[in-house]
Amino acid sequence: MKRAAALLLLFLPLPDLRAQDVHRDVRYGDQDRQVLDIYSAPGAKNRPVVFWIHGGGWQTGDKSDVQHKPRALVAKGFVFVSTNYRLLPAVDMGTIVRDVARSFRWVHDHIAEYGGDPSRILVMGHSAGAQLAALLCTDERYLKEQNLPLSIIKGCVPVDGDTFDIPAIIETAETRRRVHGQPQARYGHREKFGNDPAKHRDFSAVNHIARGKDIPPFLILYVAEHPDTSAQAQRLASALKEAGIPATAFGARETYHRRINAELGVPNDPATKALFEFVDGVVKH
Numbered sequence: 410m411k412r413a414a415a416l417l418l419l420f421l422p423l424p425d426l427r428a429q430d431v432h433r434d435v436r437y438g439d440q441d442r443q444v445l446d447i448y449s450a451p452g453a454k455n456r457p458v459v460f461w462i463h464g465g466g467w468q469t470g471d472k473s474d475v476q477h478k479p480r481a482l483v484a485k486g487f488v489f490v491s492t493n494y495r496l497l498p499a500v501d502m503g504t505i506v507r508d509v510a511r512s513f514r515w516v517h518d519h520i521a522e523y524g525g526d527p528s529r530i531l532v533m534g535h536s537a538g539a540q541l542a543a544l545l546c547t548d549e550r551y552l553k554e555q556n557l558p559l560s561i562i563k564g565c566v567p568v569d570g571d572t573f574d575i576p577a578i579i580e581t582a583e584t585r586r587r588v589h590g591q592p593q594a595r596y597g598h599r600e601k602f603g604n605d606p607a608k609h610r611d612f613s614a615v616n617h618i619a620r621g622k623d624i625p626p627f628l629i630l631y632v633a634e635h636p637d638t639s640a641q642a643q644r645l646a647s648a649l650k651e652a653g654i655p656a657t658a659f660g661a662r663e664t665y666h667r668r669i670n671a672e673l674g675v676p677n678d679p680a681t682k683a684l685f686e687f688v689d690g691v692v693k694h
Contacts, residue, residue: 429483432523437492437515438508445492445512446472448479453488453524457531457563457692460516461491462509464536464670467601468497481674485685488525490516494541502602502612506551509541514555529692531564532625535670539570543614543645547624560623564691566684568630569669571637573645574616575602575609581637615648626655628687630680632669633660659683 432447449456459482463470472491479489494508517527534542545551546565552558571578579598586593594600602612610616618624627649631642642658649656661669661680672678 429479430523431479437512440495440508442493442495443508443512444472445490445516446475447520447523448483448489448491449524450483450486455521455526456486456488456524457529457688458488458490458516458520458525458527459688460513460530460532461489462532462534462538462541463491463493464534464538465496467502467505467537470496470537476671477674479674481681485688487688488520488523490520490525492516497601502608506541506544506612507554509545510551510555513545513552514557517557517561528561529563530561531566531688531692532562533566533568534570535568536570536666537572539567540572540612540614543567543570543573543627544612544617546627547614547622548617549622558623559625562625564625564628564687566628566630566687567645568673568680569632569635569638569666571641572598572602572612573614573641575613576606577644578637578641579609581640615645618648618652618654620652624649624652624654626687626691627657628683629656629658630669630673630683631658631660632664632666633662634664635666638666657683657687 429448430451434444435447437443437445461475461478463472463474472493475491482489492509492512494505520527532542532546542565546562549559575598582597583593602609629642629646631638633639639660646656646658659680669680673681673684675681
């Protein structure tokens with residue numbers, strides 16, 4: 410069934426870019442991967458903005474991996490921005506988060522030139538990008554370095570992330586391998602996040618959630634049948650709710666990690682419906 414669904418994705422219509430202005434490889438810094446793409450409707454003005462962070466295990470991936478999202482969100486009245494950032498192992502995790510924060514600052518300062526409203530920005534990301542999105546929206550230090558407050562973000566949509574609580578996923582993955590007699594990963598989450606328990610806690614969004622921090626509302630999309638992303642989504646949602654922050658965890662069924670991302674923006678997709686309901690609630694057009 411999953412193979413057939415994956416093949417079906419190959420035959421879905423590609424996004425129609427003719428109804429969009431697309432600005433590629435716009436620089437937000439002087440390093441090779443400090444670039445972003447901007448999608449907007451011709452003549453757009455004062456549109457809300459989606460700031461998208463790609464996945465790829467912090468080691469791979471590209472801002473062009475957006476599938477149907479630009480078409481769907483531009484049609485819904487948004488400007489869509491997809492950012493690159495430097496990758497492991499060339500840089501460390503802290504540098505990656507700061508690249509994302511720097512990109513966000515550039516968008517805040519310049520998106521009006523492309524039809525966007527800097528006072529109405531939502532942050533979204535898939536997989537590794539989900540961790541980066543959630544951290545950017547809960548740990549105020551990264552935006553504070555860019556002289557921006559958390560309150561500038563109107564909503565956060567992490568998609569099928571498994572690293573909102575990094576110590577928990579490290580323990581889960583390593584225990585699973587140990588009890589099944591499998592060798593431990595040579596470059597797993599423990600190593601990627603710095604091989605230091607303090608760093609593991611510090612890069613975990615759940616450890617930065619507190620009342621009174623202007624953390625935005627969250628919609629946490631995840632694959633309902635995946636035990637790790639399900640547990641992490643519920644963990645993040647619970648922490649947010651305990652702090653009085655609006656949070657919804659939506660588990661998409663009969664899908665998988667790549668597909669939930671690839672089908673965002675496809676008509677009648679359940680996760681897309683949840684996304685559109687969320688953005689309608691947090692962004693006033």
